[in-house]
Amino acid sequence: MTAVISHNVVLSDIEISIASTLTRFPGVTKADFKTGKNVTYEKGDLKSDYDEVQDSGVQSGASISGSAQWDPLDAVQQFLQTQKNNSHVVSDVYTPIVGNVVVGATGVEVPVKFLCTVWDLKADRKAGWVVDFEFEIVERVELNEADPA
Numbered sequence: 001m002t003a004v005i006s007h008n009v010v011l012s013d014i015e016i017s018i019a020s021t022l023t024r025f026p027g028v029t030k031a032d033f034k035t036g037k038n039v040t041y042e043k044g045d046l047k048s049d050y051d052e053v054q055d056s057g058v059q060s061g062a063s064i065s066g067s068a069q070w071d072p073l074d075a076v077q078q079f080l081q082t083q084k085n086n087s088h089v090v091s092d093v094y095t096p097i098v099g100n101v102v103v104g105a106t107g108v109e110v111p112v113k114f115l116c117t118v119w120d121l122k123a124d125r126k127a128g129w130v131v132d133f134e135f136e137i138v139e140r141v142e143l144n145e146a147d148p149a
Contacts, residue, residue, distance in 0.1 A: 007104045014064065015109075017098035018079050025076055025099075027069035029130075033101055033110075035141040036062035062137040064101065064114065070121055070131040080133070084119040096138045113138050 014025040037060045040053040071077055083097060096113040103110070118134035 007106050009104055011102070011105045013100075013102040015100040015102060016076055016079065018076065022100060023076055025068065025080070026074055027071060027077070029067050029069060031064060031066035031101075034063045034065075035143060036060050036137075059140055062112075062141045063134060064112070064137065065118070065132070065134040068131050068133065069127075070129040077131070080116050081119055083116040087115060087117070097135070108144055110141065110143060112141065 012031070014028055014031060015022040016025050017023070039056045039058040039060055041056050042051050043054045044050065044052050068077070072081075080097075096115055099112050099114065101110040101112060102108075112135075114135035114137045116133065117136045118132065120132045122130050122132065124130060
């Protein structure tokens with residue numbers, strides 16, 4: 001049996017491409033990376049006594065959500081907030097944000113393209129201002145299946 005290695009979240013990061021340069025999203029304290037669900041459908045009929053499922057070949061949407069210390073003067077956070085504010089603008093060229101999810105010190109980077117769909121602020125006397133964010137990923141997420149080295 002092979003031992004599974006648990007990797008620290010230290011050095012993990014969410015990177016955002018601004019002017020073609022990957023830049024870290026500062027202040028992130030919690031992140032939830034949902035890579036999408038393989039959608040199935042039931043293929044039984046009225047006579048079936050078991051819910052037999054079949055893979056549809058379709059994957060549901062993926063997302064990244066979490067919390068960060070909010071800094072309204074930070075350029076990356078201003079960029080993300082502007083993307084959220086401008087999502088209602090009707091345009092044929094609304095371009096998803098290009099980025100990476102960096103997995104600790106492993107060297108694994110998962111490329112993603114996403115829309116900023118949630119940017120909610122909350123104040124906590126002990127934690128300061130916090131932003132809860134959600135990024136809806138617009139392309140299929142492909143996780144690395146081998147050592148990236």
